[in-house]
Amino acid sequence: xxVLLRRGALGDVVLLGAVTSRIGPxxxxxxxxxxxxxxxxxxxxxxxxxxxxxxxxxFDLQGSLGSRWLAPTAARIDKRSIRRRLRLLWSGFPARPPxxxxxxxxxxxxxxxxxxxxxxxxxxxxxxxxxGAAFGAKRWRPERxxxxxxxxxxxxxxLGGPGEERLVDQVxxxxxxxxxxxEVGFARTLEVLARTRVAVAGDTxxxxxxxxxxxxxxxxxxxxxxSDGFFVYPGGFVQRELWCRPCTLHxxxxxxxxxxxxxxxxxxxxxxxxxxxxx
Ligand code: SF4
Numbered sequence: 650x651x652v653l654l655r656r657g658a659l660g661d662v663v664l665l666g667a668v669t670s671r672i673g674p675x676x677x678x679x680x681x682x683x684x685x686x687x688x689x690x691x692x693x694x695x696x697x698x699x700x701x702x703x704x705x706x707x708f709d710l711q712g713s714l715g716s717r718w719l720a721p722t723a724a725r726i727d728k729r730s731i732r733r734r735l736r737l738l739w740s741g742f743p744a745r746p747p748x749x750x751x752x753x754x755x756x757x758x759x760x761x762x763x764x765x766x767x768x769x770x771x772x773x774x775x776x777x778x779x780x781g782a783a784f785g786a787k788r789w790r791p792e793r794x795x796x797x798x799x800x801x802x803x804x805x806x807x808l809g810g811p812g813e814e815r816l817v818d819q820v821x822x823x824x825x826x827x828x829x830x831x832e833v834g835f836a837r838t839l840e841v842l843a844r845t846r847v848a849v850a851g852d853t854x855x856x857x858x859x860x861x862x863x864x865x866x867x868x869x870x871x872x873x874x875x876s877d878g879f880f881v882y883p884g885g886f887v888q889r890e891l892w893c894r895p896c897t898l899h900x901x902x903x904x905x906x907x908x909x910x911x912x913x914x915x916x917x918x919x920x921x922x923x924x925x926x927x928x
Contacts (some may be wrong), residue, residue, distance in 0.1 A: 653669065662679050668758055672758050734897070747760075758774070766862050777807075777864065805824050811833055843863070868910065869888070
């Protein structure tokens with residue numbers, strides 16, 4: 650049995666679908682929070698909590714010191730970490746390949762395009778708004794999410810993770826008829842993503858889940874950049890060309906310059922990309 654190691658974060662685990670779809674029956678070892686979700690990726694026969702590594706052919710897609718210690722002889726991802734860091738200093742430095750290509754390189758398969766979950770085939774008429782993000786500098790203003798929701802002619806859902814209840818309710822309150830969904834786990838979230846046509850999100854884990862579930866994704870990039878290899882979904886993105894971007898690989902709570910202009914994106918610009926995606 651093939652065994653894939655990827656502890657986290659959520660988006661990194663969702664991206665495993667590009668290789669689990671191709672590699673054949675496999676086991677994923679991941680953070681306990683992501684075990685039920687990883688078990689639903691196409692090709693995965695079971696998911697186990699880190700660090701329970703069963704016997705088999707092991708592929709280390711975490712590529713950390715901890716995973717090297719756990720599986721010293723595994724085939725291993727080359728994350729091009731130095732190249733990523735150099736791009737923070739000079740954005741003209743060549744971008745690394747997309748993450749699914751790096752996973753595929755380590756596993757010896759060509760990555761599959763999304764969707765990576767087998768979900769019911771339903772009419773896709775909903776707009777999903779995903780206003781949260783683990784790090785503050787990636788968040789767009791809630792009232793702008795609501796303005797985008799009001800412009801959609803169809804059902805609107807507002808999705809978030811535990812701890813984002815107030816934010817999700819705030820956005821949903823600004824869109825007549827919008828359904829707020831915050832849950833532990835992803836069962837209900839995947840149900841609504843099966844009928845989502847377009848998802849609007851910052852650079853965050855639920856953005857990946859929406860794309861992996863087959864929605865077109867309109868991603869709002871601020872302190873991070875789409876060329877970092879994580880944005881691999883049908884759809885488009887909205888961003889501002891600023892000299893200070895990107896200023897982080899992921900973890901930045903506040904703008905170091907104080908103005909946070911990178912996320913000063915207008916609802917009109919976002920709606921234009923939504924219209925192009927929705928057809
Ligand atoms: S405005 Fe520039 S420095 Fe501030 S968070 Fe955005 S990218 Fe970083």
